[in-house]
Amino acid sequence: MEKGYIDFHLHSTNSDGERTVEEYILDAAREHMQAIAITDHNCFALRERKISQGVEVIPGCEFSTTYNAFGQKKEIHVVGLFYNGVEDSLNTIFDDRNRDAYAKAIIHKMNEVGLPMTFEELQASPHLGRHLGRMQIAVLMVQKGYAKDVDDALDHWIGNSSPYYLNPSEYVTYIGMKDCVKKISEAHGLPILAHPYHYGYTEAQIEAFVADFRSVTDQPLGLEVYYKKYSPSQMEYLRKLAEKYRLLPSASSDAHKRTHAFMKGDYSLYLRIKNAMGWR
Numbered sequence: 213m214e215k216g217y218i219d220f221h222l223h224s225t226n227s228d229g230e231r232t233v234e235e236y237i238l239d240a241a242r243e244h245m246q247a248i249a250i251t252d253h254n255c256f257a258l259r260e261r262k263i264s265q266g267v268e269v270i271p272g273c274e275f276s277t278t279y280n281a282f283g284q285k286k287e288i289h290v291v292g293l294f295y296n297g298v299e300d301s302l303n304t305i306f307d308d309r310n311r312d313a314y315a316k317a318i319i320h321k322m323n324e325v326g327l328p329m330t331f332e333e334l335q336a337s338p339h340l341g342r343h344l345g346r347m348q349i350a351v352l353m354v355q356k357g358y359a360k361d362v363d364d365a366l367d368h369w370i371g372n373s374s375p376y377y378l379n380p381s382e383y384v385t386y387i388g389m390k391d392c393v394k395k396i397s398e399a400h401g402l403p404i405l406a407h408p409y410h411y412g413y414t415e416a417q418i419e420a421f422v423a424d425f426r427s428v429t430d431q432p433l434g435l436e437v438y439y440k441k442y443s444p445s446q447m448e449y450l451r452k453l454a455e456k457y458r459l460l461p462s463a464s465s466d467a468h469k470r471t472h473a474f475m476k477g478d479y480s481l482y483l484r485i486k487n488a489m490g491w492r
Contacts, residue, residue, distance in 0.1 A: 215246050215479035216244040216245050216246035216479060217243070217244060217245050217246060217463075217474065217475075217476035217477060217478070217479060218245065218246060218247045218248065218463055218475075218476075218477045218478070218479055218481060218482045219240075219245060219248050219249070219463060219464060219465050219467070219474040219475045219476065219477060220247075220248070220249040220251070220270070220272070220291065220293060220404070220462050220463060220464050220477075220482075221249065221251050221272075221274070221291055221406065221436065221462075221464030221465060221466045221467075221475075222236055222248055222249065222250050222251060222464075222465065222466075222467050223250075223251065223252055223253065223274075223466070223467065223468045224236060224250050224252055224257045226250075226252045226255060226256075226257035226343075227252035227253040227254070227255060227257075227343040227345075228252075228253060228343050228345055228346075228347035228348065228468060229252070229467070229468045229469075230468065230469050230470045231467075231470055233250055233257050233258060233269070235470075236248060236250065236269075237264050237265050237267050237269060238265060239474075240265070240267045240474065241265035241266055241267050243473075243474050243476070245267055245474055245476070246266075246267065246268065246479050246482075247267070247268040247269075247270065247479070247482050248267060248268070248269055248270070248474075249269075249270040249271070249272040249291075249293055250269065250270075250271065250272060251272035251273055251274045251291050251292075251293075252273060252274065252343070253273075253274050253276065253343055253345070254273065254274070254275060254276055254305075254306055254311070254343075255273065255306070255343070256271055256272075256273055256298050257271075258271045259271055259294075259297055259298040260297045260298075261294075261295055261296070261297065270293055270294070270295060271293075271294045271297065271298050272291060272292055272293045272294060273291070273292050273298075273302075274289050274290075274291050274406060275289065275290045275291075275292060275305060275387070275392050275396075276288075276289060276380070276384070276386045277289070277290055277386050277387055277388060277389040277391075277392045278381050278386040278387070278388055278389065279388070279389040279421075281417075281420070281421060281424070282413070282417055282420075285379075285381050285382075286379070286381060286411050286412075287379065287380045287381045287386065288389050288405075288406075288411065289406035289407065289410075290389060290392050290393060290396070290403050290404065290405060290406060291403075291404040291405075291406050291434075291436070291462070291464070292396040292399075292401045292402065292403055292404070293401055293402045293404065293434075293485075294399065294400070294401040295400075295401075295402075295486070295489065295491040296400055296491070298399075299399040299400070301395070301398070301399055302395060302396070302399050302401075304395075305387050305392060305395055310383075310384055310385060311344075311384060312331070312344060313383040313384055314345065314378070314380045314383040314384050315331065315334060315344045315345060315346075315348075315349060316331050316383075317378055317382075317383045318346065318349055318370055318378060319331055319334065319349065321376055321378060322349075322353075322358075322369065322370070322376075325369075325376060327353065327356075327358045327369070329349075329352060329353070329356060333352060334348060334349060334352055337351065337352050337355065346366065346370050346371070347362065347468065349365075349370060350362040350365035350366055350369075350370060353365040353369065353370075372410075389425070390428045393425070393428045393429060393433070394428060394429060397429050397431040397433075402432060402433070402434055402460070402485060402489055403428075403433055403434065404433070404434035404435065404436060404460075404462050405422065405425050405433070405434070405435050405436065405459075406436050406464070406466075407436055407439055407441075407442075407464075407466065408421065408422065408435070408436065408450060408453075409439075409442060409446055415449060418453070419453060422435065422453050422457055422459070423457060425457075425459075426457040426458065426459060432460060432485075432488040432489055433458075433459050433460070434459055434460040434461070434462045434485065435450060435453065435454045435457075435459040435460070435461060435462065436450070436462050436463075436464050437450040437451050437454050437461035437462065437463070438461065438462070438463035438464070438475060438477045438481075439463075439464055439465075439466065439475070440464065440465040440466060440467075440472075440473070440475050441466070460481075460484055460485050460488055461481055461484075462477070462481065462485070463475045463476070463477020463478070463481055464477075
């Protein structure tokens, strides 16, 4: 049988995605995906690898971390893949994070600019999963008539490029990026640096950042090279960085919505990862 495709960065209803794990599996089977990873924000949608509908489903997580460089403190995301299952030791990464503080700060900011809402309204609004974050606030803003849709709310009010953006790392206590990478490796997982262009760094800074990521451990590490939202030239730059710093290239859509298509990365990327990690 000819091998299909991979996508190792997907968000389900367990955090802020619109599809359940089961819906992802059905969609993946229709799209000839061979392997996918469910990587919800700071939680696990599943803890054991499984094969369903001919699709291999790998447990994962997109960990929020803190990183200080170039005079800035930023929230950096690290995807962890756990082929052999999720170890209980990883639960400590989520301890003492005060995860509601960021949502409350956004709501306070929206009240300041004349868009009244409360945290209690957010808690009472229909949402799936355990995550109360920007996506859920955007949905509430649509319900209250402050935005025409979720994208409008993110673009004009609470998204990374909006005029009222708040830095999450100023409100939530995340684990340090390097400590997170070490914990993932110690739990026999693969740490992957997520969407390197997302953090506002120049390409020279991205390279220094990637080099620092590589310095954390001699164990295998990955880099999101083939990312749905990046241009061919950006992906080629990341491919060269991955080669230079001995990082395993990964493919990801970072899908949240039902309308978000799979990345369809080449299956050979997964074979390289399995070989480097000794996954059998």
